[in-house]
Amino acid sequence: MPALRTVRSQANRKESGAPPVFDLKQRKFFFTPAEWAQDLLKDFTTAANQVAFLLQPGCFRASGRFFSVAIFRKTDVEYLCNRLKADRREVDLPDYPKGSRHRHQAQILKGSGILPFEDDVRVFCQQEAGHLVTCQLKLHLVFGSLTDFIRGHCFEVPAYSKP
Numbered sequence: 001m002p003a004l005r006t007v008r009s010q011a012n013r014k015e016s017g018a019p020p021v022f023d024l025k026q027r028k029f030f031f032t033p034a035e036w037a038q039d040l041l042k043d044f045t046t047a048a049n050q051v052a053f054l055l056q057p058g059c060f061r062a063s064g065r066f067f068s069v070a071i072f073r074k075t076d077v078e079y080l081c082n083r084l085k086a087d088r089r090e091v092d093l094p095d096y097p098k099g100s101r102h103r104h105q106a107q108i109l110k111g112s113g114i115l116p117f118e119d120d121v122r123v124f125c126q127q128e129a130g131h132l133v134t135c136q137l138k139l140h141l142v143f144g145s146l147t148d149f150i151r152g153h154c155f156e157v158p159a160y161s162k163p
Contacts, residue, residue: 017159019055019072020062027079030058036111040104047086052096054080057108064114064150064157066105069093109156117150117158125150 022030031054033041044050055072072093081088106116115121128149132142150157 017067019059019067019076021073022062022076024079026062027058027076030062031055031076031080031083033057034111037108040107046090047081047084048091048093048095049100050084051077051080051086051091052093052101053104054084055093056101056104057112060108060112065159066108066156069096069101113154115153115155117156121155122158124153125155 020026020030033054034057037053037057041050041053044053052069055069055076056066058076059067059072070093077091077093078088080086081091109116117125125146129142129146132145137145147157
């Protein structure tokens, strides 16, 4: 059985598992909702749902993937609370229902024109990975090329550990 090799360092994997770090200008850009998202925002009754929802497409646009609400950056949450004129003490992201999160992620993928990393997309990417490996590229180059392939084909970027 072949040995498993690490393609990326522990620090690099940890960094890719965290939401992007934004400066103020980037926050304004990434957390300004698209037209389709503005329509959804009108239906939310709590500031927590509005903030949790806006964090997702903003971080998704920047990284191509979704993150757990528990690890969103405090500065991003505070920025959105200020923008929405919401009391930060009333925005408790762990209360964001898992069902709502998954429904919103599906809406974000659809609104962004991105295919989820499931079924046929996964198989297609596995075939591309197999092709890249046969080209005898170094593993970190295979990883980078596959990431470019996924983003270029408008697929959701999977978590680092996704099979």
